Amino acid sequence: MFAAVDLGSNSFRLHIGEPAGGRMHIVRTARDPIRLAAGLDSDNMLSDAAMRSAIRCLEDFRRILDEYRLDAVRVVATNTMRVAKNADVLLPLTEQAIGHPIEIISGEEEGRLIYMGVARAIERPDERRLVVDIGGGSTEVIAGTGAEIQLVESFGIGTQPQTRAYFADGRITARNFDAAVTAARARFEDAAAAYQAQGWDAAYGSSGTMRAISEVIARNAIGDGAVSQASLHALRDILLELGHVEAFNMPGVKRERVPVMVGGLTVLIGAMQELKVERLQAINAGLRLGVLSDLELRANRRDRRDAAIRAFMGRFRVDTQRALRTAGIATLLYERLQPQADNHHHYLAWSAMLHETGLAISMSGAHKHGAYIVEHADLGGFTTREQRMLATFVLGQKGNLRKIREALVEPDLARAVLALRLAVVLMHARADNDLDGLRLRMKGRIEIDLPRELLARHPTLAPWFEKEECFWGDVGIGFQVR
Numbered sequence: 001m002f003a004a005v006d007l008g009s010n011s012f013r014l015h016i017g018e019p020a021g022g023r024m025h026i027v028r029t030a031r032d033p034i035r036l037a038a039g040l041d042s043d044n045m046l047s048d049a050a051m052r053s054a055i056r057c058l059e060d061f062r063r064i065l066d067e068y069r070l071d072a073v074r075v076v077a078t079n080t081m082r083v084a085k086n087a088d089v090l091l092p093l094t095e096q097a098i099g100h101p102i103e104i105i106s107g108e109e110e111g112r113l114i115y116m117g118v119a120r121a122i123e124r125p126d127e128r129r130l131v132v133d134i135g136g137g138s139t140e141v142i143a144g145t146g147a148e149i150q151l152v153e154s155f156g157i158g159t160q161p162q163t164r165a166y167f168a169d170g171r172i173t174a175r176n177f178d179a180a181v182t183a184a185r186a187r188f189e190d191a192a193a194a195y196q197a198q199g200w201d202a203a204y205g206s207s208g209t210m211r212a213i214s215e216v217i218a219r220n221a222i223g224d225g226a227v228s229q230a231s232l233h234a235l236r237d238i239l240l241e242l243g244h245v246e247a248f249n250m251p252g253v254k255r256e257r258v259p260v261m262v263g264g265l266t267v268l269i270g271a272m273q274e275l276k277v278e279r280l281q282a283i284n285a286g287l288r289l290g291v292l293s294d295l296e297l298r299a300n301r302r303d304r305r306d307a308a309i310r311a312f313m314g315r316f317r318v319d320t321q322r323a324l325r326t327a328g329i330a331t332l333l334y335e336r337l338q339p340q341a342d343n344h345h346h347y348l349a350w351s352a353m354l355h356e357t358g359l360a361i362s363m364s365g366a367h368k369h370g371a372y373i374v375e376h377a378d379l380g381g382f383t384t385r386e387q388r389m390l391a392t393f394v395l396g397q398k399g400n401l402r403k404i405r406e407a408l409v410e411p412d413l414a415r416a417v418l419a420l421r422l423a424v425v426l427m428h429a430r431a432d433n434d435l436d437g438l439r440l441r442m443k444g445r446i447e448i449d450l451p452r453e454l455l456a457r458h459p460t461l462a463p464w465f466e467k468e469e470c471f472w473g474d475v476g477i478g479f480q481v482r
Helices: 048-065 079-083 087-098 107-122 160-164 174-198 208-219 229-242 257-277 289-298 304-315 320-336 345-354 365-374 384-395 402-409 413-429 452-457 460-473
Strands: 002-007 014-021 024-030 074-076 102-104 130-133 141-146 148-155 200-205 277-280 439-444 445-449 479-481
Touching: 002 289, 014 048, 014 289, 024 048, 024 320, 048 087, 048 141, 074 079, 074 289, 079 087, 079 102, 079 107, 087 102, 102 384, 107 141, 107 148, 107 289, 107 365, 130 208, 130 257, 141 229, 141 257, 148 174, 160 174, 174 229, 174 257, 174 320, 200 208, 208 229, 208 257, 208 277, 229 257, 229 439, 304 345, 320 345, 320 402, 320 413, 320 439, 345 365, 345 384, 365 384, 384 402, 384 413, 402 413, 413 439, 445 452, 452 460, 460 479
Parallel strands: 002 074, 074 102, 130 200, 200 277, 445 479
Antiparallel strands: 002 014, 014 024, 130 141, 141 148, 439 445
């Protein structure tokens, strides 16, 4: 049983799901419309009241989570936490409230997870589809076929900024509505051709705002009753005739959500016009189902992060054979160091696969270039913290260790850094197939025992080990080769 918690810009939501028979059965849900994005001021600072609401909500969610025996919990935060300048203040408080790490995911990762959720719900492996998710602070647009994603992008436009910019006083006029639609179109116009080139058999809307618009249209027989451009413009005309959000009293949407719906409607019209989508289907699937599906994949050892690493290697033309060999050696050496836990095996192997990424820029300082790329690139499935860890390994693969001194405080992480550095040394010295007699320990100090014949067969090892002794000594860790 898994749990997904989505800290969205409009609402915080919780899903608890249990996989059975190839489907994810949702056994518990919770929602709190705290409107986090509304708590941002003009400088993108969250108000104290907004932060208190977030903490209170997550304390409530924690009580729900504690009622279940869960295999894994993943908490993701989206656009508002991405842009809030004081998110670093709120993050530790919310993590303490819910009792789990919180991942502030990129817009592209949000889009991938949304698409995973839609693909899981639809299960049509050959269908080419377009997915549009209009959130409180951003809109994700994803094109794919079956479970495979071809194009994903996050656009910095959502219901809250649209409502705040064009309908702050609640009045709805043709002038401000059409200006809002034009602003939305401008956000999507540069990317429209790329999405149209992909083509699609069906288009889906996956957000709560999308479902609210669909519900209002269907229940009130507006236009043709579907989420089509004709129906959306018919809904627009109704809103213009009413003239104010407080005058809207139709079934399908709660009164407090009307301003959000109006802002979302302008985004949806703009997106559909630019992407040339005539109609789409609202679907009750998206980010949370995607998170649950991703947790299930990891539990079944089908981690999509592996695929992301392979794709990344291809993008930067990494020598696959060298990367695989380095990863194999590093993993072997790490096991010989007998780590206390199993927290770093995957990250060590992944960073070894990426350790030569920086060569795409320059041979000089390649480890520094590589670390920057790995930390800041779009790596599907990885959190910001995970990419920082990978970058730490890539940066620490060679040269002085002062630059990662703080990371070496954790014993197992220091062992993993040592394993990667030695793997790189052995590759350089072409001794990677000659490890049978090599023994190593790291308990307070590093001790390496190796056959004298190994140094004779690979004479460049000796100067490499001499450099390592200096580098480790600089950070207060003894290094001895016998």
